[in-house]
Amino acid sequence: MFTAHISTDMKREQSVQEHCRNTAELCGGYCKLFGAENIGRLSGLLHDIGKLCSDFDNYIRGISGFSRGEIDHSYAGAKFITENSDKAHAGVARLIARVIISHHGLHDWVDDNCRDYFHIRIANDKNYEQIKENTSLMISADEFDGLLEKADDEYRIICQKIKNISKNKTDCAFYLGLFERLIESALIDADRTDTAAFMDDEEYPEYFALHDLWLFMKNNMEKKLDSFSDRTDVISDQRKSISERCADFAKNDVKICRLIVPTGGGKTLSSLRFAIEYCLEHGMEKIIYTAPFMSILEQNSAEIKGIAGEENFIEHHSNALSEKSDNSEELSAYELHTERWDKPVIATTMVQFLNSLFLGKSASVRRFHRLAKSVIIIDEVQSMPLKCVNMFDLAVNFLSNICGAAIVLCTATQPVTDDVRFPMLLDEKESMTGDFKADFEIFRRTEIIPKTDEYGYSNEEAADFCIDKFTLAGDLLVIVNTKSSALKIYELIKEKCQNDAEVVHLSTNMCPQHRRDKIEAIRVLLNEKKPVICVTTQLIEAGVDISFRCVVRSLAGLDSAVQAAGRCNRHGENNDICPVYLIKLKEEKLGNLKGISTAQYITQRIINKYEDISSPDVVSDYFRELYNNEKEKLSYSVRENETLVNYLSLNTKRYEMLPDPKTCSQFESQAFKTAGKLFNVIDENTRDVIVPYNKEAEEIISRLENNHENISLLLRKAQKYTVSIYIGTERKLYENNSLRDISCGAAILDRSHYNSEVGIDIEGAEKELLVF
Structure with missing residues (x-):
């Protein structure tokens, strides 16, 4: 018996045959949902046959000189199915082979050296004769041929479906790449689920009725x-x-x-x-x-x-x-x-x-x-x-x-x-x-009123404009594009209003719990009909159930204006149509926010073109212009004349530089590893900092600094007291000794640099971050 896994107490062993059979059963069940049961089953059955050799058996028992990762066990299943498939079944065989090779990590099938990586991997033959002999004892030729035939039928049906929705070669290659990832996903899940069940000596996770x-x-x-x-x-x-x-x-x-x-x-x-x-x-x-x-x-x-x-x-x-x-x-x-x-x-x-x-x-x-x-x-x-x-x-x-x-x-x-x-x-x-x-007409509770002349408003003029609108409405929400503008206008309004209103500031310089507490305090003031002015960045625009009688929005995308209007007269509590003003701030620095600059330009064109800019048809026109203007960016540009769409489809540049392109179909040349490393929904130019907002935050910081044993749990609990700062802000905080690193890798802000009004008091461009 060749061993796939040994329990941590060294008392139980799982054979390669048992693990592969279990994985095949699970993987086939997952893939059945999308018509690929036998593709999944065969992938699972062959994924670990590279462990059917003495070298791996000695390694897992700790009686060899091999280190973790030194023995390539994932090539063998790929080599076996490739060798044992005829031309008629070559397509599905290559798919399963690539999935098996990738079950411990994605690969570039045409790599950055413009090599056919698939054939490099299946050229390996170390221990292969022993593996092949032992595989024949684990799976009969009849069982293999039967599964391959059924898998091929499934693959042909799926390829036809892909062909039916493909407009061109790029679409088709992209969809084929996603299908490969789909089978890999099922195999990885099945492999890890069975391994975890064996190691923990437990049943598989429950299924739901x-x-x-x-x-x-x-x-x-x-x-x-x-x-x-x-x-x-x-x-x-x-x-x-x-x-x-x-x-x-x-x-x-x-x-x-x-x-x-x-x-x-x-x-x-x-x-x-x-x-x-x-x-x-x-x-x-x-x-x-x-x-x-x-x-x-x-x-x-x-x-x-x-x-x-x-x-x-x-x-x-x-x-x-x-x-x-x-x-x-x-x-x-x-x-x-x-x-x-x-x-x-x-x-x-x-x-x-x-x-x-x-x-x-x-x-x-x-x-x-x-x-x-x-x-x-x-x-x-x-x-x-x-x-x-x-x-x-x-x-x-x-x-x-x-x-x-x-x-x-x-x-x-x-x-x-x-x-x-x-x-x-x-x-x-x-x-x-x-x-x-018709729904939009019935829900019309606001009117978007552009005040975006070519000169724009200074911060001082904007503050005066906002106070005038507050005086008429009784409460006011002001939304701007940058943290620095929000802070300056907040300070000006607070100074000018003095005791006439409760003036509140919000931005992502505050930790999530701080913002939550502020928003709840604003709700209380609004419910009690108290005079309140909130000056904030766009963090309040989506998903916050709050309602003001008047909103002033610094010019951005038209979708932002509509979202801002959603914080005004939200539930129709005022019978009159309430105003949402768009203004242009001439002191708002958008150097790091090119997307907002472009959106401003297109929104201004829409304002000049239409009288009612909030109707669904006008918003559609805005997006049509935006996408047309930014079409070079829509495919995720990563370097000059290269995109992730290309890496995940035809991988054209690398493919055309293959010494012999005939060895590899361009529909099977995706650079999954490169694309997977480059893909990032959020541009990573920020650093997370834990701030001492309240007693709980200070307690978490203290426990982290004292190397408390549950570090991962503490770091999760610290998330609500974390602020993402940009590199320039990080540098300033280090320069004035207000930021320190601790042994677990976290950065901690000094108490003197976090205050209850504005959070971290450092200027920086606002960018509402997507969350993980």
Whole structure:
């Protein structure tokens, strides 16, 4: 018997045959959801046959001179299936071979030295004769041939589906690359799940009775909706109408649809109601909710969890466990669930969602197959970073047409997807609510009023303008693009208003808990009809349920103006139409924020072109112009004339420099490893700093400095007291000795440099960061 794993107490062994059979069973089950059961089964069966040799057996028993990683065991399964397949089955054999080679990490099939890496790997023959002989004892020729034949049938069907949705060679190669990643994902998950079960001497994780769960959630949803039944105003009636239309839409066969709802129209509950009904109607496996910003995710996750039940739900982002546990075992369980995404209802960030599609780390690859046969709700889809637009659109096409997912694109400002290079394949019946323009008319509670003359406002003039509008309205929200502008205008308004109003400042120079506390304090003031002025960066625009009588917004993208309007007269509490003013700040420095400069320019063109700039058609025109203006950025440019879309599809430059291109199809030449390393939703030019906001934060800092044993748990709990700062700010803080590093790698801010009004008192450009 050759050994795959030995328990940590050295008392139990798992044979290679047992592990490969178990992995094949799991992987085949995962892949069955998207019509690739036998591809998955054969991948699992052969993935570890490289361990069927004396060298590996001696290594795992610690009686050889080999170090971890020295024995290449992943080449053997690839070599075996390639050797034992005829030309008719060569396509699926190469797919499975590449998946097996990659089950411990992604590779570039044409590498940066322009070599055919696949043939380099299968040229290895160390221990191969022994491995081949032992493999024949583990799997018979008849079993192998039968599985290969069935796998080939599946592969041909999937390739035809891919061909049907491909507009050109690039699309096709990109989709084939995603399919390879999908099988890799299932194999990695199956391999790790079986290994963990053996090492922990436990059964596989539980499976859920999904139909019963969806019925349970439907019942909870109906109770939630019943609690609103006594509201009879126009806004409440229209929310009910939107909700009913979403529930009815679940009878359709959905691939990619839009849920276009005005701000305050109840799209979270409406989209969730659709998802529950769709799962019941079509036998779906999961509901996955994604949001771009923490403010949206935390607010909506609580609502979703209340309907799903805590035991059926996982919230995956960097702060998710910080307030929930002091127990390291709970942290381990949470980390396992977030790596596997094995709960039926998941709320996560846009960053984690995109990482599962494109990041190179094995933990991200592992999650990818969990998106199959899921209802995926993409909230605030207009917040997708421009560089990710083409990759996202292609991935959504793949998920819906190949993986059986139903995609719901939610927003009040829907971006245009038909004029880009790789258009999203929206359903013919694309609007979940039908004629959504009528909803916008009923929900019209504000008027966007441009005050963007060519000269613009100085900070002093802007402060005076804001005070004038506050005097008329009684409360005011001011949203600007940079932290430095927010701070200066806040200070000017506070000085000029003196005791006339409570003036509050918000920015990402404050830690999340500080911002949360400030927003709650503002809500209290508004509810008590107290005079309040809030000066903030755009962090308040999406997902924060707060309502002012008047808003002033520094010019940015038109979608930002519409989102800002969503914080004004949000629930129609004022019978009159309330004003949202757009102004241009001439002292606002946007040097590091080129995207906002471009958005300003296009928004000004829209202002000059249309009288009513908030209608859905005008917003669509804005996105059409934006995408056309920025089309070179939409494919994720990484260096001169190179993009991640190219690396993940035809990999043209490298492929054309192959010594013999005939050895490798260009449809199988993707540079997955390079793309996975380069992919980053957030540009990493920031450093996380833990700030001493309150007593709990100071206690966490003290325990970290004293090398407390539960460092990983403490760092999670510290997330709500963490501020992301830019490199220039970090340098200034080090120069004045207000920032110190501790042994666990965290950076700590000195207490004297964090105050209750503005957080870290250092100037810097604001960029609302997506969360992990």
